Amino acid sequence: xxxxxxxxxxxxxxxxxxxxxxxxxxxxxxxxxxxxxxxxxxxxxxxxxxxxxxxxxxxxxxxxxxxxxxxxxxxxxxxxxxxxxxxxxxxxxxxxxxxxxxxxxxxxxxxxxxxxxxxxxxxxxxxxxxxxxxxxxxxxxxxxxxxxxxxxxxxxxxxxxxxxxxxxxxxxxxxxxxxxxxxxxxxxxxxxxxxxxxxxxxxxxxxxxxxxxxxxxxxxxxxxxxxxxxxxxxxxxxxxxxxxxxxxxxxxxxxxxxxxxxxxxxxxxxxxxxxxxxxxxxxxxxxxxxxxxxxxxxxxxxxxxxxxxxxxxxxxxxxxxxxxxxxxxxxxxxxxxxxxxxxxxxxxxxxxxxxxxxxxxxxxxxxxxxxxxxxx
Amino acid sequence: xxxxxxxxxxxxxxxxxxxxxxxxxxxxxxxxxxxxxxxxxxxxxxxxxxxxxxxxxxxxxxxxxxxxxxxxxxxxxxxxxxxxxxxxxxxxxxxxxxxxxxxxxxxxxxxxxxxxxxxxxxxxxxxxxxxxxxxxxxxxxxxxxxxxxxxxxxxxxxxxxxxxxxxxxxxxxxxxxxxxxxxxxxxxxxxxxxxxxxxxxxxxxxxxxxxxxxxxxxxxxxxxxxxxxxxxxxxxxxxxxxxxxxxxxxxxxxxxxxxxxxxxxxxxxxxxxxxxxxxxxxxxxxxxxxxxxxxxxxxxxxxx
Amino acid sequence: xxxxxxxxxxxxxxxxxxxxxxxxxxxxxxxxxxxxxxxxxxxxxxxxxxxxxxxxxxxxxxxxxxxxxxxxxxxxxxxxxxxxxxxxxxxxxxxxxxxxxxxxxxxxxxxxxxxxxxxxxxxxxxxxxxxxxxxxxxxxxxxxxxxxxxxxxxxxxxxxxxxxxxxxxxxxxxxxxxxxxxxxxxxxxxxxxxxxxxxxxxxxxxxxxxxxxxxxxxxxxxxxxxxxxxxxxxxxxxxxxxxxxxxxxxxxxxxxxxxxxxxxxxxxxxxx
Numbered sequence: 023x024x025x026x027x028x029x030x031x032x033x034x035x036x037x038x039x040x041x042x043x044x045x046x047x048x049x050x051x052x053x054x055x056x057x058x059x060x061x062x063x064x065x066x067x068x069x070x071x072x073x074x075x076x077x078x079x080x081x082x083x084x085x086x087x088x089x090x091x092x093x094x095x096x097x098x099x100x101x102x103x104x105x106x107x108x109x110x111x112x113x114x115x116x117x118x119x120x121x122x123x124x125x126x127x128x129x130x131x132x133x134x135x136x137x138x139x140x141x142x143x144x145x146x147x148x149x150x151x152x153x154x155x156x157x158x159x160x161x162x163x164x165x166x167x168x169x170x171x172x173x174x175x176x177x178x179x180x181x182x183x184x185x186x187x188x189x190x191x192x193x194x195x196x197x198x199x200x201x202x203x204x205x206x207x208x209x210x211x212x213x214x215x216x217x218x219x220x221x222x223x224x225x226x227x228x229x230x231x232x233x234x235x236x237x238x239x240x241x242x243x244x245x246x247x248x249x250x251x252x253x254x255x256x257x258x259x260x261x262x263x264x265x266x267x268x269x270x271x272x273x274x275x276x277x278x279x280x281x282x283x284x285x286x287x288x289x290x291x292x293x294x295x296x297x298x299x300x301x302x303x304x305x306x307x308x309x310x311x312x313x314x315x316x317x318x319x320x321x322x323x324x325x326x327x328x329x330x331x332x333x334x335x336x337x338x339x340x341x342x343x344x345x346x347x348x349x350x351x352x353x354x355x356x357x358x359x360x361x362x363x364x365x366x367x368x369x370x371x372x373x374x375x376x377x378x379x380x381x382x383x384x385x386x387x388x389x390x391x392x393x394x395x396x397x398x
Numbered sequence: 399x400x401x402x403x404x405x406x407x408x409x410x411x412x413x414x415x416x417x418x419x420x421x422x423x424x425x426x427x428x429x430x431x432x433x434x435x436x437x438x439x440x441x442x443x444x445x446x447x448x449x450x451x452x453x454x455x456x457x458x459x460x461x462x463x464x465x466x467x468x469x470x471x472x473x474x475x476x477x478x479x480x481x482x483x484x485x486x487x488x489x490x491x492x493x494x495x496x497x498x499x500x501x502x503x504x505x506x507x508x509x510x511x512x513x514x515x516x517x518x519x520x521x522x523x524x525x526x527x528x529x530x531x532x533x534x535x536x537x538x539x540x541x542x543x544x545x546x547x548x549x550x551x552x553x554x555x556x557x558x559x560x561x562x563x564x565x566x567x568x569x570x571x572x573x574x575x576x577x578x579x580x581x582x583x584x585x586x587x588x589x590x591x592x593x594x595x596x597x598x599x600x601x602x603x604x605x606x607x608x609x610x611x612x613x614x615x616x617x618x619x620x621x622x623x624x625x626x627x628x629x630x631x632x633x634x635x636x637x638x639x640x641x642x643x644x645x646x647x648x649x650x651x652x653x654x655x656x657x658x659x660x661x662x663x664x665x666x667x668x669x670x671x672x673x674x675x676x677x678x679x680x681x682x683x684x685x686x687x688x689x690x691x692x693x694x695x696x697x698x699x700x701x702x
Numbered sequence: 703x704x705x706x707x708x709x710x711x712x713x714x715x716x717x718x719x720x721x722x723x724x725x726x727x728x729x730x731x732x733x734x735x736x737x738x739x740x741x742x743x744x745x746x747x748x749x750x751x752x753x754x755x756x757x758x759x760x761x762x763x764x765x766x767x768x769x770x771x772x773x774x775x776x777x778x779x780x781x782x783x784x785x786x787x788x789x790x791x792x793x794x795x796x797x798x799x800x801x802x803x804x805x806x807x808x809x810x811x812x813x814x815x816x817x818x819x820x821x822x823x824x825x826x827x828x829x830x831x832x833x834x835x836x837x838x839x840x841x842x843x844x845x846x847x848x849x850x851x852x853x854x855x856x857x858x859x860x861x862x863x864x865x866x867x868x869x870x871x872x873x874x875x876x877x878x879x880x881x882x883x884x885x886x887x888x889x890x891x892x893x894x895x896x897x898x899x900x901x902x903x904x905x906x907x908x909x910x911x912x913x914x915x916x917x918x919x920x921x922x923x924x925x926x927x928x929x930x931x932x933x934x935x936x937x938x939x940x941x942x943x944x945x946x947x948x949x950x951x952x953x954x955x956x957x958x959x960x961x962x963x964x965x966x967x968x969x970x971x972x973x974x
Contacts, residue, residue: 037412059754072828072911077938084756102829111662112665114666118829249649261553409786413787414795416843422821486721512958514958515901519903600709630933658907661907662908682813
């Protein structure tokens with residue numbers, strides 16, 4: 023090559039060559055250290071699945087991935103907790119990941135824009151819980167949608183309000199102001215919570231107060247406080263002496279907050295746990311409100327599972343969805359099918375604290391995607 | 399001479415890459431932010447609404463005012479806090495401390511400069527913010543609550559003031575380095591002259607600081623530019639709520655933390671990507687302007 | 703004591719107190735990192751450092767690979783561009799290069815991540831260590847360039863002239879003599895670049911994909927980095943992840959201090 027080149031080109035080329043050699047050396051070093059450190063995996067047959075999305079599902083997914091990789095040594099699954107919106111965006115719009123996880127399903131419009139090419143599977147059940155702190159009282163607390171709505175509307179001011187007392191006849195509630203804490207950032211938790219208020223108390227909580235971020239009426243009374251993220255809400259909650267807040271169940275358990283029992287559609291006060299959360303989804307399934315295929319439009323799923331019928335159902339529950347395309351390169355398709363199969367069988371028997379497994383019927387619906395996904 | 403040209407042309411492509419990178423950065427950011435500016439116009443800089451919608455530009459609202467406000471306020475706080483310390487540190491290191499102390503302080507400031515920003519972020523999130531809330535903000539609010547700056551009750555340690563304090567710590571070593579450079583450029587004869595007229599150490603310092611005024615302004619400007627561009631550490635402590643308030647004990651947002659939090663989901667929402675790039679363009683302009691003015695200031699101080 | 707010397711006393715006390723206040727945070731930060739880091743390692747076991755899933759090994763390996771990769775790309779570029787600027791200080795191109803590199807110094811690093819995401823990650827369809835390394839290389843480029851320029855400029859003209867007088871060409875003088883004399887300064891610049899790349903977070907947010915369930919097995923595969931892991935884990939509600947974040951910080955700080963000590967041995971004053 024050097025004959026036709028002048029000394030200038032040669033020295034430029036030499037420098038570029040140095041960089042390229044450097045990159046190759048690092049690449050080889052990585053491959054070698056991989057062989058050395060995870061020697062049982064042969065590199066050539068290894069398939070990597072990259073996912074991103076919901077931070078809510080992250081601890082559970084991490085647990086699944088470690089169990090999964092013990093059984094399937096030639097498949098590597100990685101997941102980047104960037105947020106539900108980012109997951110949808112990176113899977114659908116930018117196509118830089120192989121799967122995504124999202125707490126809300128695809129919106130109706132986004133669903134239409136992908137023509138059923140995206141498969142959605144609810145893989146885990148979560149709950150939004152009301153946590154409370156009452157000066158001088160540490161017993162259990164019953165709440166109804168009406169009472170919660172009136173607190174967040176600013177209509178109920180004190181703990182000893184007759185409506186709260188009526189639900190808790192045995193409790194000694196003080197005449198102290200309630201601070202109502204809510205999320206200030208756009209969040210799926212707020213969406214689920216406000217959706218529940220609207221569905222269970224439509225006359226008090228209008229539809230325009232449902233969404234990821236809303237204008238909280240209680241803020242105008244000076245008793246409402248907005249905070250960012252579960253962490254921010256918890257920070258405010260710890261600061262105050264008398265407060266109520268809504269957070270994800272796992273977070274309330276982690277911080278050992280007092281959790282209220284909520285009145286469900288059947289008029290029973292239930293506390294959130296695995297049984298009551300799965301029960302809500304089961305009764306939604308029985309009533310035929312959920313779609314029966316992963317390629318269907320799931321945008322109304324919340325409508326079905328929030329404030330569901332059945333005397334055991336916890337009323338404020340939500341799904342976390344796994345999302346995939348229906349066509350992949352062959353190897354990747356096979357690997358994804360194996361992973362989906364795992365999550366909907368063994369995975370559902372290995373659910374960590376703060377989440378609840380999905381019922382059997384739903385697992386079967388999810389497993390349909392194994393037949394829908396095509397490898398090319 | 400032939401060898402000269404040869405060397406010139408063989409090194410040239412790499413210098414060209416540096417120039418090209420900068421032009422490319424500027425071009426991509428301007429190109430991507432253009433649609434947002436066209437669609438929303440001035441509203442982008444005069445409103446604080448932030449409600450993205452998947453439907454289209456009509457139903458989504460974007461305003462960069464609050465993040466811009468947060469960026470400016472937190473960076474200004476940082477520079478105000480760091481500035482007196484910068485002057486003190488320069489005098490101590492360059493003139494007043496015994497050699498041992500001088501070396502120690504110098505090394506400590508160098509370590510400060512090099513510590514990864516994320517370490518400051520984690521420390522700010524878990525140690526500094528809770529500490530400030532209990533021991534500083536609550537008393538501050540109780541004692542000085544009548545001043546608008548401290549008029550709101552601090553419900554958490556994650557607010558604009560915390561971001562400003564953390565940024566002050568982070569930009570301090572950088573500001574010291576710039577100020578030290580111009581302090582050293584003062585000719586020996588001037589120093590001797592100051593001492594010869596019988597100035598004591600206070601008067602001497604006053605004269606010296608007067609002489610490097612442009613250098614001090616440059617150090618403040620460069621510190622400001624640094625603070626405005628800092629991303630992860632600020633994102634962890636500022637609270638990330640798009641508010642505009644005269645009270646600095648309330649949470650806020652900055653442009654760079656907005657980008658860090660929202661960039662990944664932007665493609666899902668029409669125009670959001672463009673709006674975020676507009677934010678990036680503002681940051682770029684703040685950085686370049688601060689840098690250019692600072693460079694002019696420094697060359698001014700050298701001319702003396 | 704007269705008013706004048708009282709003023710001087712107050713002034714001296716004030717500046718020493720302010721300086722002490724200014725450097726206090728560094729002790730506090732280091733103490734917190736060491737205390738919390740050790741606490742994390744005792745609580746979760748020292749094993750998390752070599753654990754792949756649920757440990758910090760992927761992040762450490764990723765950070766290490768990223769630093770080397772970005773040093774290879776960034777340093778070569780910065781070194782050659784720095785040579786150009788120092789050797790031809792009067793050429794117009796070299797002036798523009800200097801302005802461009804100084805401006806790059808003031809560009810928020812998150813913007814470089816956005817640039818690489820748009821130009822590299824989306825077109826190739828996946829996150830990769832290489833994409834992250836390119837973003838980091840752009841971050842360290844101006845720092846290393848400043849060091850290289852300063853090191854070369856500090857070489858007295860006399861040495862070059864000696865080279866010319868025995869009939870060496872300009873290139874021979876540059877590579878044979880000037881670079882040789884300036885090599886300490888250049889080496890420290892490279893090390894500082896390495897440390898800078900190791901500690902940066904923002905350029906990696908949108909480029910490497912935070913793949914921390916497995917080791918990065920090639921430069922084209924997604925990977926993780928310690929700073930990115932700290933950033934994400936610090937925001938998780940669970941205590942476990944916070945422990946991993948502190949453990950990662952401890953590792954990061956130890957590596958940084960090592961580099962710092964080496965650089966300090968090479969040159970007298972460290973600049974950023």
